[in-house]
Amino acid sequence: MLANIAVGLLESSSIAKGIEATDAMCKMASVKLARAGVIARGKYVILITGPVGEVESSLRAGRQILEKALIDEVLIRNVHGQVLETLDKRVAVEKLDAFGIIETKDAIATVLAADAAAKAASVRLIETRTSVGGGKGYVTMVGEVAAVRSAVAAGIGAVPEEAVVSHVVIPQANVQLLETVGK
Secondary structure (H helix, E strand, C coil): CECCCEEEEEEECCHHHHHHHHHHHHHHCCCEEEEEEEEHHHEEEEEEEECHHHHHHHHHHHHHHHHHHEEEEEEECCCEHHHHHHECCECCCCCCEEEEEEEECCHHHHHHHHHHHHHHCCCEEEEEECCCHHHCEEEEEEECHHHHHHHHHHHHHCCCHHHEEEEEEECCCCCCHHHHHCC
8 A cells, every 4th residue: 555655754963953954844845744853862853754756855955954964864755655654653453463573773764664564565564663762763563474574574674784673573462462562
C-alpha cells in the first residue's frame, strides 16, 4: 500500500538552526510537518511529508539554512502508507502471531527500516517510533512468521549496518506481550 507521497528527513547538530530550517521548509512548499524537535545529544530532527516535488523543494530550503549543521538527510519517494500511519504512534492490533522489532540508532534509520519492512512482506506495522531515550528509534510489526522474518531482514538491509542496534523476531509471541506492544 504505497501512499504516493514522499517523506523527507533532515537531522541537524544545532537546535536553533533546526528551528530556522523547519520554518523555511514549511514556507517553501506545500508539505506537512510530521515531526520536528530535539532528540538526544542536542540534535534536531525535521520530518516532512507531501508530494515528491514539494518535499524535494522543502528539503533544499532546509539544507541551505542548515549548511554545516546538517548531519544527515533522506528522501523516501512513495513511502508505504503504514509508515505514515504509525509514525510516532502505536496502532492497536488484536493478536500478535509473530512479532518483530528493529531498533536503530537514529530517526532516519528507523523510517528507512520501516518503509523497507512494510514494502518487503505482508506485515502490519504497529509503531514507527523515531525518537526514544538516547536518540534511538524502533519499528515494530506483526504477521506470519515468514513474513515478519522477511520484513525484518529487509528493514535491517535498508540501513547501514552501524545504524542497527538490534533486531528480534519472536515466532509465537506470548499473548501477555500484546498489553505492552499491541494496544
